[in-house]
Amino acid sequence: MAVLAVAEHRRGDLRDPSFEVLTAGRELADAAGTELHVVVTGGDVDAFAEDLNREGVDAIHTVDYGEEFNAEVAVQAVDQLAADGEFEHVVVPNTVNGLGSAPAIAQRLGRPIATDAIGVDVDEGLIITRELYGGKTEGTIAVDGPAAVVTVRPGEWPAAEGAGDAAIEAADVDIDEGAIGTTVTGFQEVGAGDVDITEAEVLVSVGRGIEEEENIVLIQALAEALDATVSASRPIVDNEWLPKDRQVGQSGKVVTPDVYIAIGISGAVQHVAGMKGSDTIVAINTDPSAPIYDIADFGIEDDLFDVVPALIEEFGGDVPDF
Amino acid sequence: MKVLVTVSEVADVDDEFEIDGLEIDSRYLTYDLNEWDNYAVEEAVQLDEESEEEVEVVTATIGPERTEETIRQALAKGADRAIRVWDDSLADASVLDPITKATILAAVVEEEDPDLVLTGVQTGDYAFGATGVALASQIDYGWGAVVNYLDYEVGDDTAEVHRELEGGVEELAEIRLPAVLTIQTGINEPRYASLRGIRQAQSKPLDAHGLEDLGLSADELPLDLELTDLEVPEVESDVEFFEGGAEEEAAQLADLLRDKGVAS
Structure with missing residues (x-):
């Protein structure tokens, strides 16, 4: 059994939450007494894997498909990686792309999802702390079942550091191109006005x-x-x-x-x-x-x-x- | 073409409030149409108004009878008809989790067979931000999360969208229909309902369904999240308040700002 963290990147760079999710994932893996694996999909996955190989990471699965992070590719990859029950909890950054993929991962795997965690723990199952009502209150939520998907709030966990000795391998997954309904055509900076x-x-x-x-x-x-x-x-x-x-x-x-x-x-x-x-x-x-x-x-x-x-x-x- | 818009009623909490067990004391709650859903409704109504083709806008709500007042707001803004789903057993759940909501909404989609589903990015109370994408996966539609621009010609196979990423960057994407788009605030300027709209809303169809009507049963819903504690977070603030009325407070702040070299 292991915890699986999902990394994300944009325009050639891993984003900060991808390193924070390693720390949150390690914490969860320690609480559950298991390994921490990471999956990275799209872009220069070999370079990304090297960068993600930080202290506490036991294995990294790469999926070389497309240039940019595509939610549907990530969903297919995690679905296939986790379908055999090897992974109990899947940890995803609570970012726009994280929220664009994690709920579908949960749905495909038939697991519950809890989002925007600011604290994670394991008792009978996963327990998270999160804000409710626009930060006016903080709640503890117990997630039923042996395996769950959780998204973690950026900035709440420090980025993982240090060199790891994770096993890096190309994941044995088969991305179904015909099932992908979204094509990323580009990016644009917004609000480029005269005031900075x-x-x-x-x-x-x-x-x-x-x-x-x-x-x-x-x-x-x-x-x-x-x-x-x-x-x-x-x-x-x-x-x-x-x-x-x-x-x-x-x-x-x-x-x-x-x-x-x-x-x-x-x-x-x-x-x-x-x-x-x-x-x-x-x-x-x-x-x-x-x-x-x-x-x-x-x-x-x-x-x-x-x-x-x-x-x-x-x-x-x-x-x-x- | 048919557009299904999910509409939630959310509880807004007063500045000062009390917690009663695992809930906020209802005296401090005001119920209203979820802000994000307001933008989703507007986007659907605009699709209808801007197209020569017939676009039917149907809203779907999971909520008790109380929510019909909120649902009428969406009808007053231009939605054609509404569906409300509820079962008294749902009131006992401490959390209506995204997968459970997606399961219920998927049953509505099965009945309605919409070409496009618009949801708000999140609700203002629990803010899971996950129901729309879970729904898309469940009904096998494509999806786009956090959409703040939508260009769609009724009848086309794909929609062109902008997704609002972090740090002032938007992703430009083409999404194949049928699809679920989660709508971000600011995508449009939601209208206020006109008096005529409010009057018309009273006679628009609002169908209430039980779970069984949709082929579901309360026992089979996931309902996997349980709130076990709710509290006001400990504030680690070390803020220093200026006091003594507006004039005096402004004078103290002015001293501070001058001290920091502001306007010098």
Whole structure:
């Protein structure tokens, strides 16, 4: 028996979560007293296998099929590798491509799936810890049965390091080309505008708490008074109140300014992933339980429509009508 | 052409709340249409509006009778009819896991035989983000996860999509139909229901099914996930709060910012 971790890559590089999933997978393998195997599908699998051969990995299965990570190829590969019951738990990064493949892996293998784990353990079966209700609560979930599929949240486990002595071999799997319904035709960078928020030293970042598009001027006025740059959380960009190149977070930009002022931003994990490296984080939010306060250095638990105008005046700026 | 859209009702939790056993005390919950599903409904309705061909938009919901109010929202926005599936035994489950939901939805797909299934990427409460892809696998459709752009000419064999990957990169892909696409927020601008839409929604068909009507039985559902503990996470925060009213707080923050060299 063994635990099987699934690696992913994009445009020629293994992605960071592929090394984190090795650590999570090793933890699970230790808890279950078994080996850790890894599967990598597509791209330069030999080079990838060499890179994935880190401490704690017992075997690496390569599937040389196509250039890019294709969810359907990964599903077919894991399905065939795991069908003989050799693998109890399958561990996948909780990324866009992980969530594009893991549920189908679970379904094909007739196993339960639990996603976005921030902690894993084994008792009778798999036990995971994960957030529920947008991070407001944390739950423990027991997964029934001897084998399961679990996706693990990026950034929660450190990347595996050190040199391993895993057995590397081309997996004996047969990819059915006719069954693959998706063709990846390319990639594009989004939001290549004239402002690069990753270069800004001071970011004034606005979220859902601003309530109305008309109120954005307040944030712009503050940014002007502070000689700062305006950025935003996802809902603001989804509403098209600010362009996509201003979005901070997992699907937007990762920023590391000297000062990050989060205004009306709750601090969902996807947002925090994009700004936690800021030197000083200031949050203005009326909700004392907002997760942004977990990582903020300074906070103002008050109405932004009172605080922001006062702050603009402190710096001699003009407070717009809003 | 027929498009099936999955519609979930989710519980939104107040800022201040209490946990009662393994649940959040219902006094602090507000039920609403899942945000991601709102975008999925809009995408389906736009397909219908932009095509000269007839596109039937059918919604599918797993939920008790209470959810019909939420389902009517989707009908008011332009869906043609709705299906609701429920069994009282499901209320006893602490977690409706993705494989169980996919199993139920697969039975709906079997009845309806849609060309395209749109689901939200995830629900706002449990956020497993897995039901759509599990469903695709179960019904043997192609799939695309986290779609934030869809270009589809009704009648074509393939849809052109963009998938929102991490780090401001989109994957461009062609997906063969029939397919399940999980829809990301921001793909469109969901409409507000018009008064006329709300009125019309009252008379649109909303069929409630039990599991048996779909050839399923509660005993055979996987229901493999069980919530065993629920708590408010320990905060490791060392945030320093400024206090004393907006003026005073702004003054303290201004001092801090000047200290950091902002606007100097």
